[in-house]
Amino acid sequence: xxxxxxxxxxxxxxxxxxxxxxxxxxxxxxxxxxxxxxxxxxxxxxxxxxxxxxxxxxxxxxxxxxxxxxxxxxxxxxxxxxxxxxxxxxxxxxxxxxxxxxxxxxxxxxxxxxxxxxxxxxxxxxxxxxxxxxxxxxxxxxxxxxxxxxxxxxxxxxxxxxxxxxxxxxxxxxxxxxxxxxxxxxxxxxxxxxxxxxxxxxxxxxxxxxxxxxxxxxxxxxxxxxxxxxxxxxxxxxxxxxxxxxxxxxxxxxxxxxxxxxxxxxxxxxxxxxxxxxxxxxxxxxxxxxxxxxxxxxxxxxxxxxxxxxxxxxxxxxxxxxxxxxxxxxxxxxxxxxxxxxxxxxxxxxxxxxxxxxxxxxxxxxxxxxxxxxxxxxxxxxxxxxxxxxxxxxxxxxxxxxxxxxxxxxxxxxxxxxxxxxxxxxxxxxxxxxxxxxxxxxxxxxxxxxxxxxxxxxxxxxxxxxxxxxxxxxxxxxxxxxx
Ligand SMILES: NC(=O)c1ccc[n+]([C@@H]2O[C@H](COP(=O)([O-])OP(=O)(O)OC[C@H]3O[C@@H](n4cnc5c(N)ncnc54)[C@H](O)[C@@H]3O)[C@@H](O)[C@H]2O)c1
Numbered sequence: 001x002x003x004x005x006x007x008x009x010x011x012x013x014x015x016x017x018x019x020x021x022x023x024x025x026x027x028x029x030x031x032x033x034x035x036x037x038x039x040x041x042x043x044x045x046x047x048x049x050x051x052x053x054x055x056x057x058x059x060x061x062x063x064x065x066x067x068x069x070x071x072x073x074x075x076x077x078x079x080x081x082x083x084x085x086x087x088x089x090x091x092x093x094x095x096x097x098x099x100x101x102x103x104x105x106x107x108x109x110x111x112x113x114x115x116x117x118x119x120x121x122x123x124x125x126x127x128x129x130x131x132x133x134x135x136x137x138x139x140x141x142x143x144x145x146x147x148x149x150x151x152x153x154x155x156x157x158x159x160x161x162x163x164x165x166x167x168x169x170x171x172x173x174x175x176x177x178x179x180x181x182x183x184x185x186x187x188x189x190x191x192x193x194x195x196x197x198x199x200x201x202x203x204x205x206x207x208x209x210x211x212x213x214x215x216x217x218x219x220x221x222x223x224x225x226x227x228x229x230x231x232x233x234x235x236x237x238x239x240x241x242x243x244x245x246x247x248x249x250x251x252x253x254x255x256x257x258x259x260x261x262x263x264x265x266x267x268x269x270x271x272x273x274x275x276x277x278x279x280x281x282x283x284x285x286x287x288x289x290x291x292x293x294x295x296x297x298x299x300x301x302x303x304x305x306x307x308x309x310x311x312x313x314x315x316x317x318x319x320x321x322x323x324x325x326x327x328x329x330x331x332x333x334x335x336x337x338x339x340x341x342x343x344x345x346x347x348x349x350x351x352x353x354x355x356x357x358x359x360x361x362x363x364x365x366x367x368x369x370x371x372x373x374x375x376x377x378x379x380x381x382x383x384x385x386x387x388x389x390x391x392x393x394x395x396x397x398x399x400x401x402x403x404x405x406x407x408x409x410x411x412x413x414x415x416x417x418x419x420x421x422x423x424x425x426x427x428x429x430x431x432x433x434x435x436x437x438x439x440x441x442x443x444x445x446x447x448x449x450x451x452x453x454x455x456x457x458x459x460x461x462x463x464x465x466x467x468x469x470x471x472x473x474x475x476x477x478x479x480x481x482x483x
Contacts, residue, residue: 005031007346008130008144010122010291012036013047015323015335016150017106022343024113031142032115033122033132041135043119045106046099047152048324049332052172055102057195058363059095060175064202065365076402086203088179095175118142124149126295128318146318146346149298149306150339151291153284153324160262161187161248161280167259168248171196174279180204185261185275187245189216191362192281194232198364201237208273210243210263219360221374221423223389224409228368228425231405235365242266248278286325301327311352312342320346334358359430359437366392366406367429371437372421375411384414388446388469390462392426394477397457403427408466410436410446417445419467428459435463446470 006028009020020032036044036051044051070084110117120134130142155170157163163170174196182205186197189211201207216239217225233239240263247262262272286305292298297316301307306321308314314321320342323335337353344351362368378385391407392398406426412419422436439449449467454460465474472479 004142005029005116005144007031007146007148007343008033008118008122008142009148009150009339010124010130011047011150011152011323011325012043012045012106012117013150013152013323013335014049014332015152015339016047016148017045017110017339018336019148019150019322019339019343020115021109021113022340023346024115026343026347028343028347030115031118031144032110033118033120033130035119035121037119037135043107043117044103045110045117046103050102050106051099052175054332056095056099056175057171057192057199059098060091060199061195061363061365063091063094064199068202073402086180088177088203092176092178121290123291123293124296124298124319125293126297128316131293146320148339148342148346149291149314149319149321149325150323150335151287151325153330154287155280156283156285158187158245158280158282160245161278163280164250167250167257167276168278168280170280174200174277174281177277181275181277182206183258183275183277184208185210185259185273185278186281187278188212188281188283189239189241190281190283193279194237194362194364196279196281197237198232198235201235206238207236208238208240208275210245210261211239211241212244214242214266216241217362217368219374220368220370221409221411221421222376224368224370224407224423224425227407228362228364231366231425232364234405240265243271246270284324284330288325310355311345312338328355329358329360331358331360354441357437357440359433361430361433363430366403366426368425369429369433370421370423371433372419372440373411374421374423375409378411378420385420386412386414386446386470388412388466388471388474390465390469390474390477392459392462394465395457395459395462397459397461398427400457401427408432408462410449410463410466410470412446412467412470417447417470419444419446419449422463424463426459426462432460432463435460 007023007030009016009032012034023030034043123131132140180203184205184207186193186209189209216229243263245263249260298314299307312320322338324330341351359371389409393404398404409423411421446467454464468474
Protein backbone atom coordinates (compact mmCIF):
# COMPACT_ATOMS: atom_id res chain seq x y z
CA UNK A 1 0.00 0.00 0.00
CA UNK A 2 1.30 3.46 -0.81
CA UNK A 3 2.09 5.79 2.06
CA UNK A 4 -0.91 7.84 3.07
CA UNK A 5 1.33 10.42 4.74
CA UNK A 6 4.92 11.65 4.71
CA UNK A 7 4.76 12.22 8.46
CA UNK A 8 2.41 10.94 11.16
CA UNK A 9 2.90 12.56 14.56
CA UNK A 10 1.39 10.78 17.59
CA UNK A 11 0.42 13.33 20.24
CA UNK A 12 -0.61 16.98 19.89
CA UNK A 13 1.27 18.49 22.84
CA UNK A 14 3.89 21.24 22.42
CA UNK A 15 6.37 18.73 20.94
CA UNK A 16 3.91 17.00 18.61
CA UNK A 17 1.82 19.92 17.34
CA UNK A 18 4.90 22.05 16.67
CA UNK A 19 6.51 19.16 14.79
CA UNK A 20 3.36 18.64 12.71
CA UNK A 21 3.06 22.33 11.81
CA UNK A 22 6.75 22.61 10.88
CA UNK A 23 6.56 19.42 8.77
CA UNK A 24 3.51 20.76 6.91
CA UNK A 25 5.27 24.11 6.38
CA UNK A 26 8.09 22.17 4.72
CA UNK A 27 5.64 20.69 2.24
CA UNK A 28 5.30 17.26 3.86
CA UNK A 29 1.90 15.60 3.88
CA UNK A 30 1.35 15.49 7.64
CA UNK A 31 -1.15 14.04 10.10
CA UNK A 32 -1.28 14.42 13.87
CA UNK A 33 -3.06 11.86 16.03
CA UNK A 34 -4.59 12.90 19.37
CA UNK A 35 -6.66 10.72 21.70
CA UNK A 36 -7.44 13.23 24.45
CA UNK A 37 -11.02 14.50 24.05
CA UNK A 38 -13.53 16.68 25.87
CA UNK A 39 -16.89 15.51 27.25
CA UNK A 40 -18.41 15.89 23.76
CA UNK A 41 -15.76 13.60 22.27
CA UNK A 42 -13.95 16.45 20.48
CA UNK A 43 -10.13 16.22 20.41
CA UNK A 44 -8.31 18.37 22.96
CA UNK A 45 -5.13 19.74 21.40
CA UNK A 46 -2.08 21.21 23.15
CA UNK A 47 -1.29 18.31 25.49
CA UNK A 48 -0.42 18.69 29.16
CA UNK A 49 1.14 22.13 28.69
CA UNK A 50 -1.91 23.87 27.29
CA UNK A 51 -4.64 21.88 29.02
CA UNK A 52 -3.40 21.06 32.53
CA UNK A 53 0.17 22.33 32.81
CA UNK A 54 2.15 25.43 31.85
CA UNK A 55 -0.72 27.65 30.72
CA UNK A 56 -3.44 27.02 33.35
CA UNK A 57 -0.89 27.08 36.17
CA UNK A 58 0.41 30.44 34.94
CA UNK A 59 -3.14 31.79 34.77
CA UNK A 60 -3.64 30.85 38.43
CA UNK A 61 -0.18 32.13 39.41
CA UNK A 62 -1.00 35.50 37.84
CA UNK A 63 -4.46 35.70 39.43
CA UNK A 64 -3.17 34.76 42.87
CA UNK A 65 -0.23 37.18 42.55
CA UNK A 66 -2.62 40.04 41.77
CA UNK A 67 -4.70 39.04 44.80
CA UNK A 68 -1.67 39.19 47.10
CA UNK A 69 -0.64 42.53 45.65
CA UNK A 70 -4.12 43.95 46.19
CA UNK A 71 -4.34 42.49 49.66
CA UNK A 72 -0.87 43.23 50.98
CA UNK A 73 1.21 45.39 48.65
CA UNK A 74 -1.10 48.16 47.41
CA UNK A 75 -0.79 49.83 50.77
CA UNK A 76 2.92 50.49 50.16
CA UNK A 77 1.98 52.50 47.07
CA UNK A 78 -0.57 54.50 49.04
CA UNK A 79 -3.49 52.77 47.36
CA UNK A 80 -6.34 52.47 49.82
CA UNK A 81 -8.77 49.61 49.54
CA UNK A 82 -11.01 47.48 51.68
CA UNK A 83 -12.27 43.94 51.76
CA UNK A 84 -10.28 42.34 48.94
CA UNK A 85 -11.74 38.89 48.33
CA UNK A 86 -11.07 36.05 45.94
CA UNK A 87 -13.86 34.42 43.94
CA UNK A 88 -12.23 31.03 43.31
CA UNK A 89 -14.79 29.65 40.81
CA UNK A 90 -14.43 32.87 38.77
CA UNK A 91 -10.63 32.60 38.86
CA UNK A 92 -10.87 28.96 37.68
CA UNK A 93 -13.37 29.91 34.95
CA UNK A 94 -10.95 32.60 33.64
CA UNK A 95 -8.20 29.97 33.55
CA UNK A 96 -10.46 27.58 31.63
CA UNK A 97 -11.29 30.28 29.08
CA UNK A 98 -7.60 30.94 28.40
CA UNK A 99 -7.01 27.20 27.97
CA UNK A 100 -9.92 26.95 25.54
CA UNK A 101 -8.69 29.90 23.47
CA UNK A 102 -5.23 28.39 23.11
CA UNK A 103 -6.24 24.77 22.51
CA UNK A 104 -8.78 25.84 19.90
CA UNK A 105 -6.02 27.96 18.39
CA UNK A 106 -3.91 24.85 17.77
CA UNK A 107 -6.81 23.40 15.74
CA UNK A 108 -6.88 26.63 13.72
CA UNK A 109 -3.12 26.41 13.10
CA UNK A 110 -3.51 22.80 11.92
CA UNK A 111 -6.15 23.93 9.41
CA UNK A 112 -4.09 26.92 8.27
CA UNK A 113 -1.03 24.76 7.67
CA UNK A 114 -2.84 21.78 6.18
CA UNK A 115 -2.16 19.30 9.00
CA UNK A 116 -4.72 16.47 9.06
CA UNK A 117 -6.02 15.85 12.58
CA UNK A 118 -6.80 12.20 13.29
CA UNK A 119 -8.86 11.78 16.47
CA UNK A 120 -8.14 8.57 18.37
CA UNK A 121 -5.32 6.55 19.92
CA UNK A 122 -2.21 5.80 17.88
CA UNK A 123 -0.10 2.67 18.24
CA UNK A 124 3.23 2.12 16.49
CA UNK A 125 3.32 -1.14 14.55
CA UNK A 126 6.19 -2.64 12.56
CA UNK A 127 7.31 -1.07 9.24
CA UNK A 128 6.16 2.47 10.10
CA UNK A 129 2.51 1.52 10.21
CA UNK A 130 0.36 3.21 12.81
CA UNK A 131 -2.85 1.73 14.17
CA UNK A 132 -5.50 4.35 14.83
CA UNK A 133 -8.31 3.40 17.22
CA UNK A 134 -11.10 5.95 17.11
CA UNK A 135 -13.48 6.82 19.94
CA UNK A 136 -16.21 4.56 18.46
CA UNK A 137 -13.83 1.58 18.60
CA UNK A 138 -13.17 1.44 14.83
CA UNK A 139 -9.59 0.68 13.82
CA UNK A 140 -7.65 1.91 10.82
CA UNK A 141 -4.08 1.23 9.70
CA UNK A 142 -2.15 4.27 8.54
CA UNK A 143 1.00 4.06 6.43
CA UNK A 144 3.58 6.78 6.71
CA UNK A 145 7.12 7.37 5.44
CA UNK A 146 7.98 8.77 8.89
CA UNK A 147 6.47 8.45 12.34
CA UNK A 148 7.10 10.86 15.22
CA UNK A 149 6.16 9.75 18.73
CA UNK A 150 5.28 12.68 21.01
CA UNK A 151 3.09 11.09 23.67
CA UNK A 152 4.42 13.07 26.62
CA UNK A 153 4.40 12.15 30.29
CA UNK A 154 2.11 11.39 33.22
CA UNK A 155 2.37 12.28 36.93
CA UNK A 156 4.15 9.66 39.05
CA UNK A 157 2.04 7.94 41.73
CA UNK A 158 3.56 6.95 45.04
CA UNK A 159 2.09 4.12 47.14
CA UNK A 160 2.05 6.16 50.41
CA UNK A 161 -0.27 8.76 48.85
CA UNK A 162 -2.53 7.29 46.15
CA UNK A 163 -4.36 10.03 44.23
CA UNK A 164 -8.15 9.82 44.67
CA UNK A 165 -8.93 12.98 42.70
CA UNK A 166 -10.79 14.44 45.67
CA UNK A 167 -8.63 14.98 48.77
CA UNK A 168 -5.40 13.67 47.29
CA UNK A 169 -4.76 15.16 43.87
CA UNK A 170 -2.03 15.43 41.25
CA UNK A 171 -1.09 18.61 39.40
CA UNK A 172 -4.27 18.39 37.29
CA UNK A 173 -6.59 18.19 40.31
CA UNK A 174 -4.76 21.07 42.00
CA UNK A 175 -5.86 23.37 39.15
CA UNK A 176 -9.52 22.67 39.84
CA UNK A 177 -10.09 23.37 43.57
CA UNK A 178 -13.34 25.31 43.87
CA UNK A 179 -12.44 26.77 47.26
CA UNK A 180 -9.24 27.60 49.09
CA UNK A 181 -8.21 24.63 51.27
CA UNK A 182 -7.43 25.86 54.78
CA UNK A 183 -4.62 23.32 55.22
CA UNK A 184 -2.77 22.20 52.10
CA UNK A 185 -0.03 19.59 51.97
CA UNK A 186 2.30 19.26 48.99
CA UNK A 187 4.56 16.26 48.45
CA UNK A 188 7.65 17.32 46.47
CA UNK A 189 9.40 20.71 46.46
CA UNK A 190 10.04 20.52 42.71
CA UNK A 191 8.73 22.84 40.02
CA UNK A 192 5.08 21.79 40.33
CA UNK A 193 5.08 21.66 44.13
CA UNK A 194 6.50 25.17 44.41
CA UNK A 195 4.29 26.70 41.70
CA UNK A 196 1.00 25.17 42.87
CA UNK A 197 1.93 25.51 46.53
CA UNK A 198 2.48 29.24 45.86
CA UNK A 199 -0.90 29.68 44.15
CA UNK A 200 -2.89 28.33 47.09
CA UNK A 201 -0.65 29.88 49.76
CA UNK A 202 -1.24 33.31 48.22
CA UNK A 203 -4.99 32.71 48.31
CA UNK A 204 -4.85 31.90 52.02
CA UNK A 205 -3.99 28.19 52.44
CA UNK A 206 -1.55 27.21 55.14
CA UNK A 207 0.89 25.24 52.98
CA UNK A 208 3.40 22.61 54.10
CA UNK A 209 5.73 21.23 51.41
CA UNK A 210 7.33 17.86 52.21
CA UNK A 211 10.52 17.19 50.24
CA UNK A 212 12.39 13.89 50.51
CA UNK A 213 15.80 15.34 49.60
CA UNK A 214 17.92 17.26 52.12
CA UNK A 215 18.79 19.81 49.45
CA UNK A 216 16.43 22.47 48.09
CA UNK A 217 16.28 22.63 44.26
CA UNK A 218 19.17 20.22 43.82
CA UNK A 219 19.43 20.94 40.06
CA UNK A 220 19.78 24.71 40.54
CA UNK A 221 22.88 26.74 41.42
CA UNK A 222 22.99 26.36 45.20
CA UNK A 223 23.59 30.05 45.94
CA UNK A 224 20.43 30.84 43.98
CA UNK A 225 18.60 27.88 45.59
CA UNK A 226 19.44 29.15 49.10
CA UNK A 227 18.36 32.69 48.23
CA UNK A 228 15.11 31.32 46.72
CA UNK A 229 14.38 29.19 49.79
CA UNK A 230 14.81 32.25 52.01
CA UNK A 231 12.41 34.33 49.91
CA UNK A 232 9.79 31.60 49.53
CA UNK A 233 9.84 30.76 53.24
CA UNK A 234 9.40 34.46 54.05
CA UNK A 235 6.19 34.32 51.98
CA UNK A 236 4.82 31.71 54.37
CA UNK A 237 5.46 28.41 52.61
CA UNK A 238 6.57 25.86 55.21
CA UNK A 239 9.16 23.80 53.29
CA UNK A 240 10.42 20.74 55.15
CA UNK A 241 13.50 19.13 53.62
CA UNK A 242 14.52 15.53 54.33
CA UNK A 243 10.84 14.69 54.80
CA UNK A 244 9.96 11.28 53.31
CA UNK A 245 6.24 10.61 53.19
CA UNK A 246 5.45 7.12 54.50
CA UNK A 247 1.67 7.01 54.48
CA UNK A 248 -1.64 8.81 54.20
CA UNK A 249 -5.16 8.08 55.35
CA UNK A 250 -8.44 9.80 54.63
CA UNK A 251 -10.56 10.21 57.76
CA UNK A 252 -14.00 11.70 58.42
CA UNK A 253 -17.08 12.03 56.22
CA UNK A 254 -18.53 14.55 53.75
CA UNK A 255 -17.36 18.11 54.40
CA UNK A 256 -15.31 16.92 57.39
CA UNK A 257 -13.03 14.65 55.40
CA UNK A 258 -9.34 15.28 55.93
CA UNK A 259 -6.11 13.56 55.00
CA UNK A 260 -3.68 12.41 57.67
CA UNK A 261 -0.11 12.21 56.39
CA UNK A 262 2.87 10.60 58.07
CA UNK A 263 6.47 11.35 57.16
CA UNK A 264 9.92 10.49 58.47
CA UNK A 265 12.29 13.45 58.93
CA UNK A 266 16.07 13.46 58.45
CA UNK A 267 16.58 12.43 62.10
CA UNK A 268 14.50 9.31 61.44
CA UNK A 269 11.62 10.61 63.56
CA UNK A 270 8.06 9.90 62.45
CA UNK A 271 5.76 12.94 62.21
CA UNK A 272 2.15 13.39 61.24
CA UNK A 273 0.18 16.26 59.75
CA UNK A 274 -3.47 16.81 58.85
CA UNK A 275 -4.54 18.52 55.62
CA UNK A 276 -7.78 19.40 53.82
CA UNK A 277 -6.13 18.70 50.46
CA UNK A 278 -2.88 17.01 49.49
CA UNK A 279 -1.07 17.61 46.19
CA UNK A 280 1.29 14.87 45.02
CA UNK A 281 4.03 16.43 42.83
CA UNK A 282 6.90 13.96 42.88
CA UNK A 283 7.79 14.03 39.19
CA UNK A 284 6.45 12.70 35.90
CA UNK A 285 7.12 9.55 33.91
CA UNK A 286 7.17 8.95 30.14
CA UNK A 287 3.80 7.93 28.73
CA UNK A 288 4.23 4.79 26.64
CA UNK A 289 1.29 2.60 27.72
CA UNK A 290 -0.34 0.74 24.78
CA UNK A 291 1.89 2.70 22.40
CA UNK A 292 4.27 0.15 20.93
CA UNK A 293 3.41 -3.17 19.30
CA UNK A 294 5.80 -5.96 20.41
CA UNK A 295 7.37 -6.01 16.91
CA UNK A 296 7.51 -2.21 16.47
CA UNK A 297 11.32 -2.30 16.82
CA UNK A 298 11.21 0.85 18.98
CA UNK A 299 13.09 0.32 22.25
CA UNK A 300 12.88 1.91 25.68
CA UNK A 301 15.89 2.84 27.80
CA UNK A 302 16.44 1.53 31.35
CA UNK A 303 14.24 4.32 32.80
CA UNK A 304 11.28 3.67 30.49
CA UNK A 305 11.92 6.56 28.08
CA UNK A 306 11.89 5.85 24.34
CA UNK A 307 15.53 5.34 23.36
CA UNK A 308 16.72 7.95 20.85
CA UNK A 309 20.01 9.43 19.62
CA UNK A 310 20.98 13.13 19.63
CA UNK A 311 18.71 13.69 16.64
CA UNK A 312 15.70 12.00 18.27
CA UNK A 313 15.91 8.96 15.97
CA UNK A 314 14.72 5.68 17.54
CA UNK A 315 16.19 2.28 16.65
CA UNK A 316 13.84 2.11 13.64
CA UNK A 317 14.87 4.23 10.63
CA UNK A 318 12.13 6.78 9.94
CA UNK A 319 10.65 6.57 13.46
CA UNK A 320 11.49 9.45 15.80
CA UNK A 321 10.49 10.38 19.35
CA UNK A 322 10.46 13.84 20.93
CA UNK A 323 9.45 15.72 24.10
CA UNK A 324 8.79 14.28 27.57
CA UNK A 325 8.75 10.69 26.27
CA UNK A 326 12.52 10.85 25.59
CA UNK A 327 15.59 11.70 27.71
CA UNK A 328 16.32 15.26 28.79
CA UNK A 329 14.38 17.82 30.82
CA UNK A 330 10.58 17.56 30.68
CA UNK A 331 10.05 21.05 29.36
CA UNK A 332 7.64 22.26 26.68
CA UNK A 333 10.27 24.40 24.94
CA UNK A 334 12.70 21.47 24.76
CA UNK A 335 9.99 19.30 23.17
CA UNK A 336 8.99 22.01 20.69
CA UNK A 337 12.59 22.50 19.55
CA UNK A 338 12.99 18.75 19.10
CA UNK A 339 9.78 18.83 17.03
CA UNK A 340 11.22 21.48 14.71
CA UNK A 341 14.56 19.63 14.46
CA UNK A 342 12.90 16.32 13.54
CA UNK A 343 10.57 17.90 10.97
CA UNK A 344 13.56 19.57 9.29
CA UNK A 345 15.62 16.36 9.36
CA UNK A 346 12.72 14.50 7.71
CA UNK A 347 12.60 17.24 5.07
CA UNK A 348 16.27 16.55 4.31
CA UNK A 349 17.86 19.42 6.22
CA UNK A 350 20.86 19.13 8.54
CA UNK A 351 19.08 20.25 11.69
CA UNK A 352 20.33 19.89 15.24
CA UNK A 353 19.66 21.46 18.62
CA UNK A 354 21.85 22.70 21.43
CA UNK A 355 20.94 20.65 24.49
CA UNK A 356 23.43 22.64 26.62
CA UNK A 357 21.36 25.81 26.42
CA UNK A 358 17.86 24.81 27.48
CA UNK A 359 16.64 27.39 30.01
CA UNK A 360 14.79 26.32 33.19
CA UNK A 361 12.17 28.44 34.93
CA UNK A 362 10.16 28.06 38.10
CA UNK A 363 7.27 30.50 38.02
CA UNK A 364 7.09 31.33 41.70
CA UNK A 365 7.18 35.01 42.65
CA UNK A 366 9.86 36.00 42.29
CA UNK A 367 10.70 33.63 39.44
CA UNK A 368 13.74 31.36 39.56
CA UNK A 369 15.45 30.80 36.20
CA UNK A 370 18.75 29.65 34.85
CA UNK A 371 20.68 28.52 31.79
CA UNK A 372 24.03 26.81 31.40
CA UNK A 373 26.16 25.44 34.19
CA UNK A 374 25.77 25.94 37.93
CA UNK A 375 28.78 26.93 40.04
CA UNK A 376 28.77 23.40 41.49
CA UNK A 377 29.00 21.89 37.99
CA UNK A 378 31.79 24.25 36.89
CA UNK A 379 33.71 23.51 40.10
CA UNK A 380 33.28 19.75 39.67
CA UNK A 381 34.69 20.00 36.14
CA UNK A 382 37.80 21.56 37.64
CA UNK A 383 37.93 24.58 35.32
CA UNK A 384 38.88 28.04 36.56
CA UNK A 385 35.98 30.44 36.65
CA UNK A 386 34.86 33.84 37.87
CA UNK A 387 31.51 34.92 39.26
CA UNK A 388 29.62 38.21 39.24
CA UNK A 389 26.46 38.83 41.24
CA UNK A 390 24.07 41.75 41.59
CA UNK A 391 21.14 42.04 44.04
CA UNK A 392 17.81 43.48 42.89
CA UNK A 393 17.81 45.51 46.12
CA UNK A 394 20.34 47.76 44.31
CA UNK A 395 18.23 48.08 41.14
CA UNK A 396 16.30 51.34 40.82
CA UNK A 397 13.66 49.69 38.62
CA UNK A 398 13.12 46.83 41.10
CA UNK A 399 12.75 49.30 43.98
CA UNK A 400 10.29 51.40 41.98
CA UNK A 401 8.27 48.25 41.35
CA UNK A 402 8.44 47.21 45.02
CA UNK A 403 9.94 43.93 43.80
CA UNK A 404 13.46 43.86 45.17
CA UNK A 405 14.01 40.30 46.40
CA UNK A 406 16.64 38.19 44.67
CA UNK A 407 19.79 38.47 42.60
CA UNK A 408 21.49 37.80 39.26
CA UNK A 409 24.54 35.57 39.09
CA UNK A 410 26.80 35.15 36.07
CA UNK A 411 29.57 32.57 35.83
CA UNK A 412 32.32 32.98 33.23
CA UNK A 413 35.41 31.02 32.25
CA UNK A 414 38.45 32.61 33.91
CA UNK A 415 40.67 32.06 30.88
CA UNK A 416 38.39 32.71 27.89
CA UNK A 417 35.80 34.91 29.69
CA UNK A 418 33.05 32.94 27.89
CA UNK A 419 29.77 32.95 29.82
CA UNK A 420 29.13 29.51 31.31
CA UNK A 421 25.92 30.12 33.23
CA UNK A 422 23.31 32.76 34.06
CA UNK A 423 21.21 32.26 37.19
CA UNK A 424 18.47 34.53 38.45
CA UNK A 425 15.99 34.64 41.27
CA UNK A 426 14.02 37.84 41.09
CA UNK A 427 11.40 39.82 39.19
CA UNK A 428 11.03 38.70 35.55
CA UNK A 429 13.83 36.16 36.00
CA UNK A 430 12.50 34.12 33.06
CA UNK A 431 12.83 37.08 30.69
CA UNK A 432 16.25 38.10 32.05
CA UNK A 433 17.66 34.59 31.69
CA UNK A 434 16.50 34.58 28.07
CA UNK A 435 19.04 37.37 27.47
CA UNK A 436 21.67 35.00 28.86
CA UNK A 437 20.44 32.24 26.52
CA UNK A 438 20.83 34.53 23.51
CA UNK A 439 24.28 35.69 24.63
CA UNK A 440 25.45 32.13 25.27
CA UNK A 441 24.00 30.88 21.96
CA UNK A 442 26.35 33.38 20.30
CA UNK A 443 29.23 32.26 22.57
CA UNK A 444 29.41 35.69 24.22
CA UNK A 445 32.05 36.58 26.77
CA UNK A 446 31.10 38.47 29.90
CA UNK A 447 32.92 41.44 28.37
CA UNK A 448 30.64 41.28 25.31
CA UNK A 449 27.64 41.84 27.57
CA UNK A 450 29.53 44.34 29.72
CA UNK A 451 30.15 46.45 26.58
CA UNK A 452 26.47 46.32 25.60
CA UNK A 453 24.29 49.33 26.38
CA UNK A 454 21.30 48.50 28.61
CA UNK A 455 18.34 50.90 28.90
CA UNK A 456 17.93 52.74 32.17
CA UNK A 457 16.02 52.12 34.32
CA UNK A 458 15.30 48.43 33.59
CA UNK A 459 15.50 45.16 35.46
CA UNK A 460 17.91 44.06 32.72
CA UNK A 461 20.49 46.41 34.19
CA UNK A 462 20.86 43.85 37.01
CA UNK A 463 22.21 41.41 34.40
CA UNK A 464 24.53 44.15 33.08
CA UNK A 465 25.82 44.87 36.56
CA UNK A 466 26.34 41.15 37.23
CA UNK A 467 28.50 40.75 34.09
CA UNK A 468 30.40 43.91 35.09
CA UNK A 469 30.89 42.36 38.53
CA UNK A 470 32.48 39.30 36.90
CA UNK A 471 35.60 41.43 36.44
CA UNK A 472 35.06 43.64 39.46
CA UNK A 473 33.62 46.59 37.49
CA UNK A 474 30.06 46.80 38.79
CA UNK A 475 29.06 50.42 39.28
CA UNK A 476 26.03 50.28 41.55
CA UNK A 477 27.37 47.85 44.15
CA UNK A 478 30.67 47.65 45.98
CA UNK A 479 32.80 45.07 44.17
CA UNK A 480 33.96 42.28 46.40
CA UNK A 481 37.44 42.11 44.99
CA UNK A 482 39.05 43.88 42.07
CA UNK A 483 40.31 41.18 39.76
N1 LIG B 1 7.92 25.79 34.99
C1 LIG B 1 8.21 24.64 34.39
O1 LIG B 1 9.07 24.58 33.52
C2 LIG B 1 7.50 23.38 34.79
C3 LIG B 1 6.31 23.46 35.52
C4 LIG B 1 5.71 22.28 35.90
C5 LIG B 1 6.28 21.07 35.58
N2 LIG B 1 7.43 21.02 34.88
C6 LIG B 1 8.09 19.74 34.61
O2 LIG B 1 7.25 18.67 34.97
C7 LIG B 1 8.01 17.65 35.58
C8 LIG B 1 7.38 17.21 36.86
O3 LIG B 1 7.41 18.25 37.85
P1 LIG B 1 7.47 17.88 39.39
O4 LIG B 1 7.52 19.13 40.16
O5 LIG B 1 6.40 16.89 39.70
O6 LIG B 1 8.83 17.06 39.47
P2 LIG B 1 10.29 17.48 39.96
O7 LIG B 1 11.15 16.36 39.55
O8 LIG B 1 10.61 18.87 39.56
O9 LIG B 1 10.17 17.50 41.56
C9 LIG B 1 9.71 16.41 42.31
C10 LIG B 1 10.25 16.52 43.72
O10 LIG B 1 9.61 15.56 44.52
C11 LIG B 1 10.54 15.00 45.42
N3 LIG B 1 10.03 13.69 45.85
C12 LIG B 1 9.98 12.55 45.13
N4 LIG B 1 9.43 11.55 45.86
C13 LIG B 1 9.11 12.09 47.07
C14 LIG B 1 8.50 11.58 48.26
N5 LIG B 1 8.10 10.32 48.34
N6 LIG B 1 8.33 12.41 49.32
C15 LIG B 1 8.74 13.71 49.25
N7 LIG B 1 9.32 14.24 48.14
C16 LIG B 1 9.51 13.45 47.07
C17 LIG B 1 11.81 14.93 44.59
O11 LIG B 1 12.94 14.83 45.41
C18 LIG B 1 11.74 16.24 43.80
O12 LIG B 1 12.37 17.30 44.47
C19 LIG B 1 9.41 18.18 35.80
O13 LIG B 1 10.29 17.56 34.91
C20 LIG B 1 9.30 19.64 35.53
O14 LIG B 1 10.46 20.16 34.92
C21 LIG B 1 8.05 22.17 34.49
